[in-house]
Amino acid sequence: MLDRWTMPLTQGPLLALARGLVALRVRPDQVTVVAFLVGMLALPLLALGWYLPALVAILLNRLGDGLDGALARLTGEASDAGGFLDIGLDFVFYAAVVLGFALAEPAANALAAAFLLFAFIGTGTSFLAFAIMATRYGLERPRFQQKAFYYLHGLTEGTETVLAFVLFCLLPNHFPLLAMVFGAACLVTTATRLWGGHRTLRAFEQGRRTPPSN
Secondary structure: OOHHHHHHHHHHHHHHHHHHHHHOOOOHHHHHHHHHHHHHOHHHHHHOOOHHHHHHHHHHHHHHHHHHHHHHHHHOOOOHHHHHHHHHHHHHHHHHHHHHHHHHOHHHHHHHHHHHHHHHHHHHHHHHHHHHHHHHHOOOOOOOOOOOOOOOOOOOOHHHHHHHHHHHHHOHHHHHHHHHHHHHHHHHHHHHHHHHHHHHHHHHHHHHHOOOOO
């Protein structure tokens, strides 16, 4: 929901950082992989209860997630392969953060973590399933032209996920409540994406079958 406002604000700083990486001959896929590895450090850090160091790893991962795309666009190396790698590693990272909280306090956090992972499955599959169909039909991306995949918006997007992770780390004792609330919001996103995606594709298919008027 917030990505449409936050993404334009971040593009300038990201491009400035990307120009520095161009001078160092860093490739976008290298940034993607390094950001993923840094982000995965959050899993053991969270499991050990080191929430602030884990937060640093999470934020560095999110910085890298934006930086690889900016670098790819700047160098003309944007590709489906890079987009696939980026989104695939993103979902693994998201799940790892939730697992880290479950491992930190299994008795208190496991149920909420399982619910949030369940909700993540809904947001992830609805996002990717629609992206496949949108690519097949050549649908345009009016709001998120810089995304590698068609970005069907919802209540919980990248910005909301980062904010949720920040709150989890700053208020770890409240993780069960925060995770349940965010998981419920993710289920709303899943429902709206399924409804919106089905409606969009049905309208497109009906439009293709309608014979042109003379």
